[in-house]
């Protein structure tokens with residue numbers, strides 16, 4: 437049995453633990469996160485994405501953390517503690533993993549918040565592994581190798597493809613259930629490709645991507661039914677997480693809409709690019725600046741290859757990151773990059789340019805950055821694009837689901853009126 441090694445209150449995730457422990461990961465973006473398990477397993481870890489999805493588990497988060505932290509942090513802590521208490525795991529053989537952005541918002545401090553909560557709940561012996569690319573809190577039992585970065589890059593691109601195309605096809609499918617059946621099949625194909633540890637781990641399998649997109653294009657659809665298109669933007673957790681947003685994607689579909697959710701991959705590029713911006717402006721390591729710049733350029737190339745394939749089969753062609761960035765110019769400064777920062781504003785403008793003026797802007801309680809870059813920008817956007825039909829939805833412990841639904845329905849009613 438692996439020995440517990442402490443560094444202050446921190447339990448180190450050791451090499452022995454890599455063999456014996458299961459790593460629990462909070463759920464967030466379903467189309468993307470499932471690939472992480474394949475990647476981690478192919479690298480010799482045991483891992484699981486948590487499936488406890490009841491919003492009430494936030495009460496566990498509130499019990500063990502301060503009540504002024506943001507809703508995503510409370511949900512993540514609540515999901516961990518609820519899973520640990522469930523009796524479904526050997527609590528002496530689990531670790532938890534969480535990403536750390538290294539930026540200015542609470543996403544950099546989740547680790548200490550979770551640690552504090554675990555100590556309070558009596559689980560101080562559970563290691564908390566930081567997933568980051570900026571050298572925060574290292575552990576001998578976990579390291580992000582270059583091979584893993586290449587696999588992760590591909591997995592984010594694959595997740596984006598699946599999310600975009602499923603959303604484009606499912607509202608119009610003729611045979612109910614066909615899109616999700618194809619999704620499962622294609623997901624398994626792509627999952628296999630992120631599990632290779634040889635040369636294939638480093639490449640972008642163009643032919644495989646082509647096969648996947650082609651397969652979706654063969655699904656029989658009826659596009660004579662006109663449905664309002666609704667874009668979903670906002671804070672990264674509540675934008676993608678069905679747990680955080682009361683299953684917003686499904687709610688919108690049930691209300692007869694086509695959902696458009698922006699790329700997660702652009703968020704990844706934005707975090708690298710933000711470091712470039714800061715070093716240029718305020719100084720810092722030129723080497724880090726250069727390597728981040730190269731990373732953005734390199735992975736953009738992969739995205740462009742995929743965009744071409746998506747376009748070939750008639751789906752919406754993703755906009756290159758640099759062009760998306762230009763859209764925010766004149767609206768919000770590029771230095772605003774805490775939380776989703778200028779990217780959120782750029783995504784709203786991009787949707788409006790693409791004739792999707794109907795937008796749900798998801799806002800978690802306790803998130804100052806997103807109230808500025810989301811809600812705070814709406815008047816400016818409306819002044820420039822009078823056709824925009826944007827509703828902000830607060831995800832809060834005290835906001836009732838029915839209240840959220842009513843606001844969404846009002847936005848949809850306006851969308852339908854405007855379509856006429």
Ligand code: SF4
Nearest residue numbers: 506541542543775803
């Ligand atoms: S962006 Fe907002 S909600 Fe998300 S972690 Fe930061 S403070 Fe919390």
